[in-house]
Amino acid sequence: MAFQPPKQVIVLPQTQQLKACTTIIRDKNTQRADFIFYSDRIIRILVEEGLNHLPVVEKTVVTPTGKEFHGIDFQGRICGVSIMRAGESMEQGLRDVCRSVRIGKILIQRDEETALPKLYYAKFPPDIASRFCLLLDPMLATGGSAIKAIETLIDYGVAEERILFLNLISCPEGIAAVVAKFPAMKIVTAEIDAGLDEKLYINPGLGDFGCRYFGTDK
């Protein structure tokens, strides 16, 4: 990989089975059931890795054998925030790991007049400012809507360093844009692709993630 991601970016260990999973979801011939299954598998690994970057405290528990185990406990509460619609595809994977987690939603669409991303809708848990936010969007392309979403979270009082942005596929352009704007935030990604093509799609990418996950492609 020629591109050296900045230190804010955590790339999942590039194991063979991760590569085999992304190969399946990138393949245009993959059936929807498989697309969902393998996406969920990658998302679970993403969430597990993301949680590794939350603060912990030491905790000692007593086991049924009466002995002590010196473990850890996670500090602080979390919530998921999905960027609609594609980000919602990551909610199942999040719930597989964090049962009954609270999930906020953000709808961002391109403004017809200005061609810039515009916030249309946001609904968060009322105490979001005190939580760590796992921001969910499967593809990080130009970073336009991600930046808008992060701005919205910050508006609601979430500290930048308490946001973890999880995505499956990212590219150098999107990473650079987001990191330049929010250097205290972390990005967890499964794979970094070569870049954007002339239509601003990720190259090679996997097409429209939301359409393939929710079955709305033709």
Next chain:
Amino acid sequence: MKSKLGNHVIAGEGRPPWYRSDGQNCDCYIVGIAGGSASGKTSVAQRIIKNLNVPWVVLLSMDSFYKDLTPEEVEIAHRNDWDFDSPNSYDYDLLLETVTKLKEGKQVDVPIYDFETHKRVPNKVNTVYGANVIIFEGIFGLYDKKVLEMMDLKVFVDTDVDICLARRIKRDVAERGFDVSGVLKLYQRFVKPSYDTYVYPTKKSADVVIPRGLENLVAIDLLTKHIQRQLQERKMQSRWDMARICPPEELPSNVLVLEETKQIKGLHTIIRDIETSRHDFIFYADRLATLVIERALNELPYEPKDVETPTKKTVHGLGLKAHIAGVSILRAGGTMENGLRRVIRDAVIGKILIQTDPYNGEPQLHYCKLPPTIREANTFIFLMDAVVGTGAAGLMAIRVLLDHDVPEDRIVFLSFLAAPQGLHTISRAFPRVKIVTSYVDPILNPDTLYLEPGLGNFGDRYFGTEHD
């Protein structure tokens, strides 16, 4: 035998270890019984089995090894002109192969012979596995020299020929639709000459001759006692010794422990805590299982695979070059099946029930149902257990897989938690089995056989069968 310990019922006796602590099989004990037609061989064999009163004894009949007859020969047989009493009627190659594999403790497929068509029933066999004692009987039971060499005890049932003939007439008229003259015709043409020429001389090879067959209770009783004593001498008492082995500091090279991330440590903190509710225990155990399975998957072979994306770009990816079959060591290994299915949606799952004998702490094999695909090329077995203590159950389960012709290097043994003793024991016996676990605890308590700090009884906590 049926023992009841609180809410725990073990009906019958499982199969005690049939291998040494280095994982190699001990030879199975083979008793050969020969004698004339209707001398009472089968009855003697059945009486011995009844007296032994253990489930891991298999009766193998030489009738299963009759050769297939050609259509012309079947015609002759239907006219009662075919000599079934000739030693040439049997397939000694197949017999030798079968007895050799049984002796080595392997699983074998015994043909089923159809006496109507005089052919082996196509696509149907008796699968025999798990015998510590084989009783092989037939008129030519002591005839083939190579088979003879494999026997531990050779018995000739020497019943008076007049009594044999009388029994044969009675049986063939009542059960096989012959008339008396038909029986006598066969007897004079085939049965008697064959007995005199081939069968009776094999008596010389016998260790024990039983006059009067089944009536001879004293002889059968003596035989049974001898077999029991032989089995007792071979019995292994290994598990408790295993717990007292002081293992080397370093873990064996075929053991992979998951990287101790905050997640792993956090999950372990929850499942080890005695205060954790079952609801949470199950949820976090399933999560941990998924991580163990994902880690194990990385040990399998992959091959380059090019695919095209919906945006018509080519991706040089990877494809898994293996099939996976799960096998859980029941009861606790079943707790990993959820994790397996989360990662390999349609994985076939076999089961092996191994329980600890409450009287001596030895593992016993009670049940084994394995998918037929386990020995196919490129199939890897994810053998699952919750906690590896002494390694005794894992050793037994791996032995079962090897006995079913699964290559050693296609077994991956998975667990949540392991003790160094067990990891070393399994690695020493089966160095080519990969072992994946999420955590290694330092202590295996030699008295309770629990790991420390450990997490108690994993199966009880997952299935909710612990005492409050």
